[in-house]
Amino acid sequence: MSETKIRNSAIYYSKSNNKIVRVTRANQDERIAYVKHHNIEILNHEVFFSDLEPVSSEQVKKYLGR
Helix, strand or coil, X not given: CXXXXXXXXXXXXXXXXXEEEEEXXXXXXXXXXXXXXXXXXXXXXXXXXXXEEECCHHHHHHHHCC
């Protein structure tokens, strides 16, 4: 598996949450990201990097409400 670098404040799709999320903190050593979806409580706020997928610019705009 390739080394994926997850960035803080970046927006990804979380498979386990079935939502677009923002990474609040990424622990590169443990390959765990802490995520949130606006101010909504989500089931899994701590996910492995493998749970996150990149999103398109259209999905980012929709998430941001633009």
